[in-house]
Amino acid sequence: MAVVGEKTGSDVKVRSLCSMPFWQTTRASSSSATGSSMHSVHQQNQVVQSLDRSNHQPSSTVSSLAKSLLPIWKRLRLDPPNKLYFPYEPGKQVRSAVAIKNTCKSHVAFKFQTTAPKSCFMRPPGGILAPGESIIATVFKFVEPPDNNEKPVDKKSRVKFKIMSLKVKGEMDYVPELFDEQRDQVAVEQILRVVFLDPERPSPAMDKLKQQLTESEATLEARKKPREETGPRIAGEGLVIDEWKERRERYLAKQQKLNSLASAVSNVVE
Template sequence: EVASPSYRLPISIPTSSHHASTMNCSLRSARRLSTVSNDSARLAISISELRSRIDKDLLRKCSPSDCHRLLREEWWLATFLLCYNNDVDVSLAVVTQCLKWRYNFQVEYIGLLSIKHLLDRKMMYIHGFDVERNPILWIRMREHTNGDRDTEKAFIFWIERHYMESRGAPISILIDMMGTTLVNLDYDLFKFILHSLKYYYPNCAQDLLVFESPSMLSASWKIIRTWIDLGHPQLTLVNRESIDQFIHPRFVPSHMGGEDPWEFTMEEIARCIPSRALNEEIIYENGMDKDEKMGAFPNKRSVKFESEDEETTRRTPLMIGAPTVRKPSKGPSSRRSMLPSSLRPLADRRVHAPSTDWGIDRFLSVCPRDELSLARLDESSNDLVDIVAVRNTSDRHLLFKIKTTSPEKFRVRPSGGRVAPGATEIVRVYLQNEYRSTGSREKFLLMALQHDSTNIEEFGELWNNTPQEWKAEHKLRCKIIDDDSSSNGSTPKERRREMGGGGSEMESIRQDLSTLSSNQKILGIVVVFLLLLQFMCILNERSNNASLRLAIETLANANKNTHEDI
């Protein structure tokens, strides 16, 4: 009985001797084979028990790929068991917390767009190998700002893809501290990295190297070392002279004193992510892995940031190497079902808004009427977003196209399309976060025409050749909703309600105001009545006091006369 091919036990199996004089060695080999068989059987039993004890309700929340790894593959559960000495109870607790974290952190839905600003600055990438032939994750800390949570997403983005594609293969992490100051050192980030490597990606990190740390940060590393225990990789400070003990100079960047002139670019991102096929079998050629050669990748893979179906890059797992195919529109109902959960309430309010919130122009209705309210609604992205509902109120098909004064600042999904009679199309407008300060000056123009053509690419020619009575235009201004909670004390959910307050909410507010006005009038009448009642009570009290005073004076005079007579 041997171990499952989906994971490898770190145990060597000796070969038997063919010499009769080595009987004792053969017996020792047999004992070792028996030990390997027992360990493999014990691990297989533990995997089966661990799999059966995972909460079924938790499994229903897992992504399809996580469910497949848990129920059909053995390597993932084996990494937890091997890390915790085959203790099923401890491993179950760690796996449960890991699955909850993956669900809450939305690990598989970290899109390239949410971390593109970090990738553009070459802050984090995978490239090269250490002396033990483990891939290296490079982190340039001078590109990090204390408190920037997108760095955590970028770290998980790379670790997740390496760990799952290579099935738990180790990786070395090098933190480049050149040019950093106290502003760049983030204790919370290091706590997150260490916690993730210990509990969510066990046995993943081989080494944690810190390159050229400034002397002013020496005390900080002493603090960080106190957080490291047996479940963490060893933290090692290296410099230009000692780095070759861990990484061969041909993989050390030239600016760090090495021989590697390679620089990370967005076009090379696919090459930085390991391929499972290449990791299943390592082939050595002239002392170098095929992985080390750029030609080992059969096809150059690329990532399209501006595909028409943006769910591919924003809310679905990144599939690098998959062909980019433009899918036909499935209609508004299908498109609404593909919306991120954070945008669906706003889309529903737009679609069901009262007529007062719609801009109506013959066969075209648009909501909002005249102003886009752009705000951050998706916690996984810093971009600002709003929803536009385009409704066809005629009995003919409608083609539409959306244009803006600054296309480089916005992403519109879809920027054009075909709407069936009586149907409503949902359009998402994203403003990139770096342009939020100037976004309020921009405008949008929605152009629509009635036509039976299905080719939106011919919209410009169709627009020029269509009679004016079959065309419509609608203009929209931009308004930026500030998401700084310190300015108004509101929470993100409250800001989303404020921003997404479509027609139904406005109508509810109007009704509440009317009710409050009526109640105010009633309260005014009650207050006046109470004032009159109080005034009457005061008059009555004064009258009673006067009568009492008169009675007292009369009684006093009578007593005085009586004493005089006596």
């Protein structure tokens, strides 16, 4: 009898589950389902609130994010595309050149910047190009003497040049303040690094540099010369000035005669 009266742990657990009323099990399952649904609703509310916050952000943040995702379209074409070649002449001021062409259908302003403004300058430092127009810019740089352990042409320069572009509305005078006023529309076209060439060793890069410098000088000299009058002279041009000169000459001659006559009369009276 004692053996029959013993109960194992598993029997107790089964009896306890069976002894639980049906409404309690239903309430427990319903409460767990309600808790999970409440958790999902809370997560949805958090997502909605985050979307509302993003919609209430300033438009500048959204526009800047959109610009960062958009590809950068080049407005200018450079030649050389990413380098500035300088003849290596230590202790002298040397020149480089880069051709800049506007490939847009609108006017584009460009501007130079350098990390060494005290030893480098550009001519011109900026300008406005019409659609399809090109220009050869000259860059001047002072070459510092090398150290004792450096080879002449192995001298590396940390100086860099940056060319920026900005679309403008039609023809206008170039002022550097354009890039400050429309800073959001400015694009960095290219960062050019300095490469030194041996002036005594012929190379395609050196030949091209000499050609570009010659073209740049010729263009500069042509701008300095006054424009020659190629068209026909307008009929009657200058007649007003010539007539005024003739009248003035006749007036002066008449005044001279009157003065001489007056002096003659005064001599007779005396």
